[in-house]
Amino acid sequence: MNVKPDFSKGRNLAETAPAFLSIWDMESYYGESFIVQNISFNVHEGEILALLGRNGAGKTSTLRSIARMDDPQVTHGEIWLDHQPLHLMKSHEAAAAGIGLVPEDRRIIPGLTVEENLQLAQIAPPIGWSIERLYDLFPRLGERRKQEGITLSGGEQQMLSIARALARDIKVLLLDEPYEGLAPVIVDEIEKTLRIIKEQGITTVIVEQNAVRALELADRAVILDTGSVVFDGAADEVLQNAELRAEYLAI
Numbered sequence: 001m002n003v004k005p006d007f008s009k010g011r012n013l014a015e016t017a018p019a020f021l022s023i024w025d026m027e028s029y030y031g032e033s034f035i036v037q038n039i040s041f042n043v044h045e046g047e048i049l050a051l052l053g054r055n056g057a058g059k060t061s062t063l064r065s066i067a068r069m070d071d072p073q074v075t076h077g078e079i080w081l082d083h084q085p086l087h088l089m090k091s092h093e094a095a096a097a098g099i100g101l102v103p104e105d106r107r108i109i110p111g112l113t114v115e116e117n118l119q120l121a122q123i124a125p126p127i128g129w130s131i132e133r134l135y136d137l138f139p140r141l142g143e144r145r146k147q148e149g150i151t152l153s154g155g156e157q158q159m160l161s162i163a164r165a166l167a168r169d170i171k172v173l174l175l176d177e178p179y180e181g182l183a184p185v186i187v188d189e190i191e192k193t194l195r196i197i198k199e200q201g202i203t204t205v206i207v208e209q210n211a212v213r214a215l216e217l218a219d220r221a222v223i224l225d226t227g228s229v230v231f232d233g234a235a236d237e238v239l240q241n242a243e244l245r246a247e248y249l250a251i
């Protein structure tokens, strides 16, 4: 089956929605199976949005769809970032438009030092934060600038992966499980950095299994369940609603 994307019936959200990043009626699939269906939500400029849901709910697929990765294929709907139609773009164009995806596996480039990993991100414009500014944000990376990236600890690799996204001129940071496998003290450190990044005006979408930590950081939350949005509202509302948490987050 090879369904061509049909955006002809789409509503032009850029004209109607105030949101910075808008996902409207998005549908994506791998091969023949639909993964997310009729997903719509907005992300406001400067906020941190927690995208939550149980294993297999479609969180990673949603981030990959927004970043216009090859898989899953977006077959319907619209994705707008600051009046730019991401749904009409390929992944490198979405990156140039301001999407910074930090994937779960971190993708540190073997054979390159910390600094070379950052320099590689700045090989072409638009360039974001300077390398010195990134070392101010993550002093551990500055201390290890000559060390091969893949020999860093898990937490340091996560920091490098976030720093590499910021090394480009991004508008939105998409984080897929940034706390996974990290000790609580390192999670504290990364969380503190994410607050600083927010203060600098970057909009963030965070996917996390550690939902409580993500909700404490986030302004708003969207919860997915079997590929559909089942909650869209304030992060505090989810923290206070035990029923909602038990039903969709199993916490």
Ligand SMILES: Nc1ncnc2c1ncn2[C@@H]1O[C@H](COP(=O)(O)OP(=O)(O)OP(=O)(O)O)[C@@H](O)[C@H]1O
Residues within 6 Å of the ligand: 030, 031, 035, 053, 054, 055, 056, 057, 058, 059, 060, 061, 062, 071
């Ligand atoms: N490459 C793929 N090919 C086919 N199906 C896939 C692929 N990747 C994910 N899926 C399926 O898509 C659905 C959503 O997966 P996704 O990875 O988006 O969920 P998730 O919410 O990120 O889950 P987790 O919390 O486990 O990371 C699942 O049913 C999964 O099995």
Ligand SMILES: [Mg+2]
Residues within 6 Å of the ligand: 059, 060, 061
């Ligand atoms: Mg996932």
